[in-house]
Amino acid sequence: xxxxxxxxxxxxxxxxxxxxxxxxxxxxxxxxxxxxxxxxxxxxxxxxxxxxxxxxxxxxxxxxxxxxxxxxxxxxxxxxxxxxxxxxxxxxxxxxxxxxxxxxxxxxxxxxxxxxxxxxxxxxxxxxxxxxxxxxxxxxxxxxxxxxxxxxxxxxxxxxxxxxxxxxxxxxxxxxxxxxxxxxxxxxxxxxxxxxxxxxxxxxxxxxxxxxxxxxxxxxxxxxxxxxxxxxxxxxxxxxxxxxxxxxxxxxxxxxxxxxxxxxxxxxxxxxxxxxxxxxxxxxxxxxxxxxxxxxxxxxxxxxxxxxxxxxxxxxxxxxxxxxxxxxxxxxxxxxxxxxxxxxxxxxxxxxxxxxxxxxxxxxxxxxxxxxxxxxxxxxxxxxxxxxxxxxxxxxxxxxxxxxxxxxxxx
Amino acid sequence: xxxxxxxxxxxxxxxxxxxxxxxxxxxxxxxxxxxxxxxxxxxxxxxxxxxxxxxxxxxxxxxxxxxxxxxxxxxxxxxxxxxxxxxxxxxxxxxxxxxxxxxxxxxxxxxxxxxxxxxxxxxxxxxxxxxxxxxxxxxxxxxxxxxxxxxxxxxxxxxxxxxxxxxxxxxxxxxxxxxxxxxxxxxxxxxxxxxxxxxxxxxxxxxxxxxxxxxxxxxxxxxxxxxxxxxxxxxxxxxxxxxxxxxx
Numbered sequence: 001x002x003x004x005x006x007x008x009x010x011x012x013x014x015x016x017x018x019x020x021x022x023x024x025x026x027x028x029x030x031x032x033x034x035x036x037x038x039x040x041x042x043x044x045x046x047x048x049x050x051x052x053x054x055x056x057x058x059x060x061x062x063x064x065x066x067x068x069x070x071x072x073x074x075x076x077x078x079x080x081x082x083x084x085x086x087x088x089x090x091x092x093x094x095x096x097x098x099x100x101x102x103x104x105x106x107x108x109x110x111x112x113x114x115x116x117x118x119x120x121x122x123x124x125x126x127x128x129x130x131x132x133x134x135x136x137x138x139x140x141x142x143x144x145x146x147x148x149x150x151x152x153x154x155x156x157x158x159x160x161x162x163x164x165x166x167x168x169x170x171x172x173x174x175x176x177x178x179x180x181x182x183x184x185x186x187x188x189x190x191x192x193x194x195x196x197x198x199x200x201x202x203x204x205x206x207x208x209x210x211x212x213x214x215x216x217x218x219x220x221x222x223x224x225x226x227x228x229x230x231x232x233x234x235x236x237x238x239x240x241x242x243x244x245x246x247x248x249x250x251x252x253x254x255x256x257x258x259x260x261x262x263x264x265x266x267x268x269x270x271x272x273x274x275x276x277x278x279x280x281x282x283x284x285x286x287x288x289x290x291x292x293x294x295x296x297x298x299x300x301x302x303x304x305x306x307x308x309x310x311x312x313x314x315x316x317x318x319x320x321x322x323x324x325x326x327x328x329x330x331x332x333x334x335x336x337x338x339x340x341x342x343x344x345x346x347x348x349x350x351x352x353x354x355x356x357x358x359x360x361x362x363x364x365x366x367x368x369x370x371x372x373x374x375x376x377x378x379x380x381x382x383x384x385x386x387x388x389x390x391x392x393x394x395x396x397x398x399x400x401x402x403x404x405x406x407x408x409x410x411x
Numbered sequence: 412x413x414x415x416x417x418x419x420x421x422x423x424x425x426x427x428x429x430x431x432x433x434x435x436x437x438x439x440x441x442x443x444x445x446x447x448x449x450x451x452x453x454x455x456x457x458x459x460x461x462x463x464x465x466x467x468x469x470x471x472x473x474x475x476x477x478x479x480x481x482x483x484x485x486x487x488x489x490x491x492x493x494x495x496x497x498x499x500x501x502x503x504x505x506x507x508x509x510x511x512x513x514x515x516x517x518x519x520x521x522x523x524x525x526x527x528x529x530x531x532x533x534x535x536x537x538x539x540x541x542x543x544x545x546x547x548x549x550x551x552x553x554x555x556x557x558x559x560x561x562x563x564x565x566x567x568x569x570x571x572x573x574x575x576x577x578x579x580x581x582x583x584x585x586x587x588x589x590x591x592x593x594x595x596x597x598x599x600x601x602x603x604x605x606x607x608x609x610x611x612x613x614x615x616x617x618x619x620x621x622x623x624x625x626x627x628x629x630x631x632x633x634x635x636x637x638x639x640x641x642x643x644x645x646x647x648x649x650x651x652x653x654x655x656x657x658x659x
Binding site: 070073077109114148167169171173174176177179180182183 | 466471492495508513528
């Protein structure tokens with residue numbers, strides 16, 4: 001039988017247009033939700049990656065080999081000689097930038113009370129490649145090397161009622177396992193994208209941190225950024241080997257992805273969301289299954305006639321499958337476009353999680369800006385069409401099994 | 412046995428027993444004597460604190476001044492913490508750091524923080540010597556510690572603000588020196604153990620010259636406090652225990 005099945009299937013959509021549209025909308029809502037969810041997840045993942053690399057670990061982090069084992073004891077004496085290590089790793093192939101830091105627990109002594117914070121000693125000059133400090137400073141300026149000055153997170157300053165020009169005494173444990181205190185003047189208040197940093201971190205010049213912590217010439221960690229085209233894990237391995245060969249220094253040198261369990265969890269979560277997305281589409285597809293089944297029962301007389309005229313069972317299946325697929329394409333296209341529009345709007349206004357994230361120690365920015373990703377859009381579009389079309393296969397196959405004599409009874 | 416002999420024996424026995432009843436000290440009296448022996452009108456001492464833990468050994472040296480039972484000032488002289496001072500007066504404990512523009516007053520739980528990473532807390536270093544104000548005492552009996560006949564006493568805190576709710580101490584019957592002490596929580600969980608390793612005679616009193624302290628909350632950690640010199644009843648400046656002197 002020569003019949004243009006796609007044309008017939010397409011025409012059939014309009015025979016009960018409202019019902020076809022209902023099926024399409026169910027697919028569209030699923031596609032739109034998954035599109036928005038994946039874009040948000042993508043934004044979280046890339047935001048976390050940026051924050052981890054900038055504020056926490058660099059792309060490669062070098063520490064004393066035993067530091068992690070004793071980390072809970074704040075073993076600042078397990079340090080690196082920056083004059084020895086830094087020049088060597090800077091010259092290593094694949095290393096684009098390097099900086100050194102000291103993280104230390106700090107008690108801010110105010111009005112007779114100690115307030116817990118996290119101090120970070122940094123070289124503001126070499127940090128340029130890692131943290132864009134000038135753009136983060138909300139008030140004041142960056143501390144200068146050699147001065148007892150600090151840059152403080154905006155939330156921490158607000159919570160402790162501190163302002164520019166105030167002096168704060170910082171009490172801490174030293175690398176010699178004693179205690180020491182030093183008074184710093186607040187010269188800058190910074191607004192960091194990560195809520196945790198905003199609420200607890202203060203930055204001081206590296207040389208003053210070394211003096212306070214009795215770590216002359218020593219740093220807790222050296223962070224690296226890699227050149228384009230180089231894999232972080234390969235650079236980490238080559239740097240570790242270099243330090244071992246040249247300085248007989250055993251270090252814990254790792255790529256950032258190997259250091260952050262949360263990031264790995266997010267990658268696992270992404271896979272789970274893809275599975276959830278498939279379930280979402282299947283739920284949306286129940287409407288299209290229902291529609292196809294109803295269409296088959298309604299057109300029983302027509303199926304019988306087509307069969308009597310010589311149409312094969314496979315062709316009947318294809319006819320209904322095509323009809324379902326056309327509805328899926330329409331639904332998926334509408335949903336993906338709607339999802340793109342939502343993501344585009346969110347990329348401009350942002351999603352503010354400041355309240356929700358307060359008190360949560362996660363390296364994700366308080367305001368997320370999901371980005372329009374056409375690869376995700378294409379993926380969701382195809383994904384929705386395939387799952388919804390395959391769903392219509394179940395009732396469509398039924399059409400091929402209908403006996404012509406049985407169908408003609410409806411005449 | 413003849414009657415006169417029995418009488419004589421009975422009389423002798425009574426004579427031996429009665430004085431021990433008459434002159435036996437109560438727990439409070441033992442503690443009072445102990446505090447008296449450890450307190451001087453004034454004193455100046457130098458010494459060191461050696462701490463070993465999982466990371467190795469650390470030695471800090473100090474000079475200390477004390478007046479009566481409550482006032483004490485410790486200044487660290489070792490390079491790592493040179494110039495840092497701890498002042499204890501009757502009511503407060505202050506820390507002075509050369510690079511800090513203000514004094515840090517320790518109170519509450521902060522007093523139990525470790526001094527320079529050792530097994531000693533700020534309270535241990537500067538403890539007041541009026542034990543009976545804070546503890547009730549029960550005399551448990553006698554024991555020999557390192558060859559010294561000692562009273563065994565259990566001290567239970569009267570107030571919740573003290574560092575150690577329960578103390579078991581072994582006080583020398585002759586010199587009233589505390590040879591050993593076990594500090595515990597109210598639930599009898601052992602917190603610290605102190606042991607005197609050697610002594611020194613000063614102004615007719617026996618004082619510890621080397622003491623070992625172990626914080627049982629820390630693994631592989633012990634602190635030895637050694638007294639290198641001790642002068643007692645020396646004239647001290649009138650304002651040596653003042654905040655002004657601390658920052659000077």
